[in-house]
Amino acid sequence: MSSNHPGLSNNFSRSGEKFSWSKDNLRSIKNIISKYPKGREQSAVMPLLYLAQEQNNNWISIECIETIAETLNMPKIRVTEVASFYSMYNTRPVGENLVQICRTSPCWLRGSNKITKTICKETKCEINDTSDDNKFTVVEVECLGACSNGPMIQINNDFFEDLDEESTKKIIDNIKEGKPNVIGSQKGRRSSENA
């Protein structure tokens, strides 16, 4: 995976703004922590990183790490280790929509190059770049585990599968216009049933 992926860098930066949990998140945190045995609250670090990323415009700043460390009463370096290990925690600011294009062999054989080109054209940004309007960040990644439905992309938490140039353009257009998208296969197939 390219080390330019926002989730795979070891360098964290400050946002410059104070990060404190929203009221909703405070409620969820209480809920999450209660799932773990007493004295093992630190196990909740991964769900909390997710919450922080959601609340902090899709990335983990040093302020987020410090708040999580304080909430779970664990060393900051331990939170940093987890956040840097997993690629789904972005260590630098990204656009509202993080578009991850799978380029591993099965998707590539089914034409992921074309999808990449279409996305770059439609979002007006290069690979590893964020668009000027801060709507999109586009990155190429290795296998996301939906090989039988390739080519596919992941936008934030959703998979879009069985893509061609047309459906890809539609998805991007819908996002731009704020319209909802169909998640999953764009050819109407359920899961990975025979096409």
Place this chain on the structure above:
Amino acid sequence: MSDDLINIKVNQKEIQVDKNLTVMQACEIAGEEIPRFCYHDKLSIAGNCRMCLVEIEKAPKLVSSCTMPLMDGMSIITNSEKVNAGRKGVMEFLLINHPLDCPICDQGGECDLQDQAMYYGFDKSRYKENKRAVDNKNMGPLVNTIMTRCIHCTRCVRFATEVAGVPELGMLGRGENAEITTYLEQSITSELSGNVIDLCPVGALTSKPYQFKARPWELKRTDSIDIFDSVGSNIRVDSRAEEILRVTPRTNEYINEEWISDKVRFNYDGYYQQRIDTPYIKEDQKLSISNWDESLKVLKDKLKTLKPLALIGEHVDLETGYAIKKFMSNYGKDNVECRTDNHTILESLDSYRFNTPLNDIENSDLIILVGTNPKIETPIINHKIFKAYNNDAKVFNIGENISLNYKTEYLGESLSSLNNENLIKALKKSSNPLMIIGSAFLNKIKNIKTLKSIFSYADKYKVITKEKNNLNFLNPYASRVGQLIIGNTTNNLCEPFSNLKKDNFKLVLSFGSEHIANQQFNNCFKVYFGHHGDDGAMGSDIVLPTPLYTEKNGTFVNIEGRPQEAKKCHNPIGSAKEEWSILKKLSDELSFEFIPNTFDQLRSELFDKYPVLSDYHEIITVENSTSITPDIEFEDCKAEYPVSNFYMSDVISKNSVTMAKCVEEIISTPSLLEKSA
């Protein structure tokens, strides 16, 4: 007993071992050496270097022996072709990204990777792709990093978390991108941080002050003792010609295990700064260079007419102390004082030493710190308290609300906080409570009843029982316990220094004690025997150069009451002479009955007088003293801690450039976090 033993075979040799061991430990018992990088017997098991592969019969693949528990009847093979090939494979992977810079690497010659590559390395590389390079990380003024050399064994990370108790190091990223770093590249704030240098099996973490200074095979090794705190950590001093180039620990499982504090490891550059190399005499309010004949003649004349008082400093060894005692006995009694900080004691040994053997601290379930900051006074003892804390011991603190690397419950600033309800409740529940009374209070006590009350309190709450004595007294000075054993003190139990009858003495001899600068001696003729020009020397009328602890042989008794020897590493700087030989010369000229002709005679006379001291490395045993008062009463005194700055606590470390850098970068520089706030 036999329940715990199982039969296994190592290379077809049958042995019986404890079933709780790992395969690696069993192999070691069987005498088979297993190569390893990540495994270290003082740290938790990680199992990530894969170097310790062995073959186990009936197991389909090679297994890493450090993580594998033993089973009855297991047959382990450590020397087969398969094992060798496996280890060679692991080594090839480790070397893929390891730079070939051994010729310029400080670890060269004492590098685990280099050594093991001799056995398992390939002579050429099959790797054609780009090697990875990693940015060096800042870890502070002591630890130098060349992170491309790192093989990700995580020993340093585990050390920082488990031993030093400062979880500041970590491994970021994964796979190809894994990097060891401190949080936001801040300096490590531990007093034990230098030990990661010894732990690092490659040259990724090396000593900054020792960088490019020497090769291990050109160094002369001398066994010595850490005299910068009272623990008496065992050290080895490495020197070339007349210069000490580095200080590393010697393993002593009873005292420092494998660790030493950063102060003794790095302050050796201070040994050669501001040294007094020749005698000085004060003329017209200014010290001017003199010579031995002249200065001793002046001193002799003074000694003929004036009644002297001897002050003993914190770095004075026992032989010197004994010579001083013998010399001063010609002038009567009560004229030698080592408790220049007003340290209150009772007569018996158990009222001024650490009565619990240091290794037993970790077995305690309740620790009360009374007027002591072990983190900066004695980092090794702090590590042992941290071990107890990790075994679920509760730690209480009385005095100032100091910050330590573990949680304490703060009870209050005066001794009477010992009567705190929470504490009493916890004491009653505790099965092995331990008290540490520090100098912050001991030096302030005005009424001996208070100290006796502490004994009664300890007796009442089972800190002292017939089997054990867990009432401990902690002072940070290496010389103190030994000097008190040979009786180099006056008979005032409380405030000995303040109560000295100043009018009686017109001549003060200070043996490395800075307290000679105290204004109460303003009317006295002052003579300073020492090695560093500081306050003590500046204010004196005669300054006589004496050798540093590395420049003479000497015995020190550590805080537990364990005599140990510090050996001479090189000749004294300048014209420095050992104290006993100066005193010998003086007493010959004054026709006193004195002092043997050689150091060995002096030492054997000392041992004849105090046979317990000759038993090196054994703790002196005493009966529990019975100084118990029926009513417990604590006076109100304010804690004043003897050490406020770990890196600059004595004349030697004050003159060390490395220690000055530590103060600047670790203590004075606010962390990045505070900067941004």
